[in-house]
Amino acid sequence: MIIILKQGVSALEKNNIKKTLEEKGFIVKEIVGKEDTVLGAVGTASIDPRSIEVLDGVSSVVPISKPYKLASRELKKEDTIVSVRNVKIGGSRIAVMAGPCAVESEDQIMRIAEKVREAGAVILRGGAFKPRTSPYSFQGLGEEGLKYLRKAGDAFDMPVTTEVVSPKDVALMTEYIDMFQIGARNMQNFELLKEVGKTGMPVLLKRGLCATIEEWLMAAEYLMASGTDQIVLCERGIRTFEKATRNTLDCSAIPVVQKLTHLPVIGDPSHATGIRDMVSPMALALIAGGASGIMVEVHDHPEKALSDGPQSLYPEQFERLMRDIEALAPVVGKAVEKMPRRIPASMKEGAKESTIKEGEDLVAFQGERGAFSELVIRRTFNEDQGVLPCKEFKDVFDAVAKGNAKYGVLPIENTIGGTIYENLDLLNVEDNITVVGEAQLRVIHNLIVNPGVKMEDIKRVYSHPQGLKQCKEFLEKNLPNASLIPFYDTSGSVKYLKENNIMDAAAIAGSPAAAHYGMCVLKQSIETNPKNYTRFYVITRKENADVFKSAAKPNRASMTFSVPDKPGALFAVLDILQKHGLNMKKLESRPILGKPWEYSFFVETELSDEHDLDSIIPVLKENTVSFRILGTYTAAH
Numbered sequence: 320m321i322i323i324l325k326q327g328v329s330a331l332e333k334n335n336i337k338k339t340l341e342e343k344g345f346i347v348k349e350i351v352g353k354e355d356t357v358l359g360a361v362g363t364a365s366i367d368p369r370s371i372e373v374l375d376g377v378s379s380v381v382p383i384s385k386p387y388k389l390a391s392r393e394l395k396k397e398d399t400i401v402s403v404r405n406v407k408i409g410g411s412r413i414a415v416m417a418g419p420c421a422v423e424s425e426d427q428i429m430r431i432a433e434k435v436r437e438a439g440a441v442i443l444r445g446g447a448f449k450p451r452t453s454p455y456s457f458q459g460l461g462e463e464g465l466k467y468l469r470k471a472g473d474a475f476d477m478p479v480t481t482e483v484v485s486p487k488d489v490a491l492m493t494e495y496i497d498m499f500q501i502g503a504r505n506m507q508n509f510e511l512l513k514e515v516g517k518t519g520m521p522v523l524l525k526r527g528l529c530a531t532i533e534e535w536l537m538a539a540e541y542l543m544a545s546g547t548d549q550i551v552l553c554e555r556g557i558r559t560f561e562k563a564t565r566n567t568l569d570c571s572a573i574p575v576v577q578k579l580t581h582l583p584v585i586g587d588p589s590h591a592t593g594i595r596d597m598v599s600p601m602a603l604a605l606i607a608g609g610a611s612g613i614m615v616e617v618h619d620h621p622e623k624a625l626s627d628g629p630q631s632l633y634p635e636q637f638e639r640l641m642r643d644i645e646a647l648a649p650v651v652g653k654a655v656e657k658m659p660r661r662i663p664a665s666m667k668e669g670a671k672e673s674t675i676k677e678g679e680d681l682v683a684f685q686g687e688r689g690a691f692s693e694l695v696i697r698r699t700f701n702e703d704q705g706v707l708p709c710k711e712f713k714d715v716f717d718a719v720a721k722g723n724a725k726y727g728v729l730p731i732e733n734t735i736g737g738t739i740y741e742n743l744d745l746l747n748v749e750d751n752i753t754v755v756g757e758a759q760l761r762v763i764h765n766l767i768v769n770p771g772v773k774m775e776d777i778k779r780v781y782s783h784p785q786g787l788k789q790c791k792e793f794l795e796k797n798l799p800n801a802s803l804i805p806f807y808d809t810s811g812s813v814k815y816l817k818e819n820n821i822m823d824a825a826a827i828a829g830s831p832a833a834a835h836y837g838m839c840v841l842k843q844s845i846e847t848n849p850k851n852y853t854r855f856y857v858i859t860r861k862e863n864a865d866v867f868k869s870a871a872k873p874n875r876a877s878m879t880f881s882v883p884d885k886p887g888a889l890f891a892v893l894d895i896l897q898k899h900g901l902n903m904k905k906l907e908s909r910p911i912l913g914k915p916w917e918y919s920f921f922v923e924t925e926l927s928d929e930h931d932l933d934s935i936i937p938v939l940k941e942n943t944v945s946f947r948i949l950g951t952y953t954a955a956h
């Protein structure tokens with residue numbers, strides 16, 4: 320049953336309710352939701368709900384109609400997000416797990432791990448204990464396989480999962496792995512479920528070969544009742560009369576399960592189809608159907624694989640599939656879960672500031688060393704590029720205008736915070752500056768501390784106001800009593816903690832800042848919304864414009880203009896863009912400095928080979944009071 324607590328219930332009242340239920344033989348789980356806090360009470364005992372309803376702090380008692388209780392959506396409305404080390408599964412994320420069917424040798428798992436990590440997988444799979452249909456087939460390397468799997472996971476910084484087939488292996492396996500996999504053949508091995516559940520570790524629970532959805536959820540209930548709430552369900556095809564594929568992928572199980580449970584559900588198109596060419600299309604079908612991820616088998620020599628070669632993707636096929644998933648993700652309102660980024664050596668602590676060579680062309684950015692903008696520079700130019708950190712955005716413009724830096728990299732807009740108007744205005748004013756490039760970066764926020772500082776030591780959290788805002792959910796849940804202190808810069812807040820050796824506070828910033836100042840990332844990717852991207856412009860003086868441009872023809876143009884004060888003036892300009900087939904990507908209006916209540920407009924349009932911008936500019940000039948192309952460049956997305 321579900322015990323809905325009153326708003327503002329005291330800790331004492333809550334403990335009393337829990338104690339009463341436990342004394343009656345119930346297992347009690349507390350679920351803190353967005354709207355209310357509830358207690359789930361499950362067990363074999365039967366009591367009159369009214370005896371609980373009368374307790375102080377109880378608002379109401381509702382029975383759970385489904386046979387699975389803790390796994391039921393009735394008990395917990397919000398999606399459960401499963402954490403496997405620093406990888407999150409569920410909600411609006413898509414997590415991809417990949418690797419060979421079986422660990423065959425140290426060399427094999429190392430090679431394949433590198434390939435799948437490079438392509439974008441976040442969890443490494445590989446069987447060490449293989450439940451094979453024939454006793455004469457390869458049974459797995461056992462503990463040796465676990466060792467190799469762990470080694471590969473550590474080498475490429477990936478959590479690892481592998482199948483457990485016997486309760487007697489559970490304790491041993493906890494030393495090597497990050498997530499248990501319960502295979503289809505063992506879904507109803509209740510002794511195994513209980514033993515694994517007791518570890519409290521994350522579990523990937525495959526659907527049994529002939530299991531109904533309800534039986535599958537009951538297996539999850541076993542795990543939950545035994546002590547873990549970190550369960551990921553995995554649809555892997557069921558046995559039907561159809562023989563064309565190894566199993567029949569039950570895609571509709573995904574939305575059905577999502578209705579019934581709060582646990583995340585992923586799909587395994589490899590075991591579902593058993594045929595290499597069908598794996599990628601079915602992986603996409605699963606994602607399109609709402610799956611929180613996929614598990615795929617990948618092998619670099621599938622013809623020699625000791626198990627499941629015919630269904631294993633070649634690494635190149637897996638790479639292509641990852642790109643397709645990336646493209647599909649926004650269509651279903653999700654973002655692909657990514658591994659922490661590789662940080663260039665030039666951004667790590669101890670990298671000499673003196674890498675800046677005499678007379679080198681510098682690239683200016685706003686912020687302290689280790690800022691997201693610096694990472695963008697190292698990706699756009701090269702890893703050892705000499706950089707010029709500037710205090711303000713205006714200083715970046717000045718450095719470029721005066722020739723102290725050849726280029727500048729500036730944020731223009733963020734998918735959550737919107738346009739950074741200050742930079743649009745500065746572009747409007749500095750007419751010798753032009754935009755020559757664009758870059759995009761996913762903003763990943765981390766909780767960063769001095770080495771040795773633990774969660775419970777944190778009394779204050781420093782960051783740029785945007786950083787604090789974008790991590791609100793994490794802070795409320797994990798550090799409800801910490802004071803939030805706005806700072807001028809995210810990486811600046813890391814620098815401040817480092818320089819003052821502050822041991823009772825944390826900063827929110829990117830991992831490059833932690834690396835640069837030799838600080839620790841206590842919690843990674845703590846932003847509420849993973850679809851947090853910032854778009855940057857690369858600016859330079861007009862005379863350098865052609866030096867930067869790549870061989871590719873620009874496919875974007877940015878322009879600014881003001882229009883006469885008469886009806887339809889803006890419409891006339893937009894009409895010209897439309898008549899010339901220029902697809903507008905962005906439109907902003909900004910107040911003109913010194914001219915109260917007059918506005919300039921900022922427009923970005925697509926450009927293609929058919930567009931002759933030079934012939935359109937005179938027409939635009941005729942219809943505007945002032946007009947300027949801010950730059951043409953290749954779009955980053």
Ligand code: PEP
Pocket residue numbers: 420446450482501502503504525555587590
């Ligand atoms: C596996 O993942 O290698 C496996 C044996 O899967 P299943 O249990 O789904 O058959």
Ligand code: MN
Pocket residue numbers: 420421590616626627
């Ligand atoms: Mn397999």
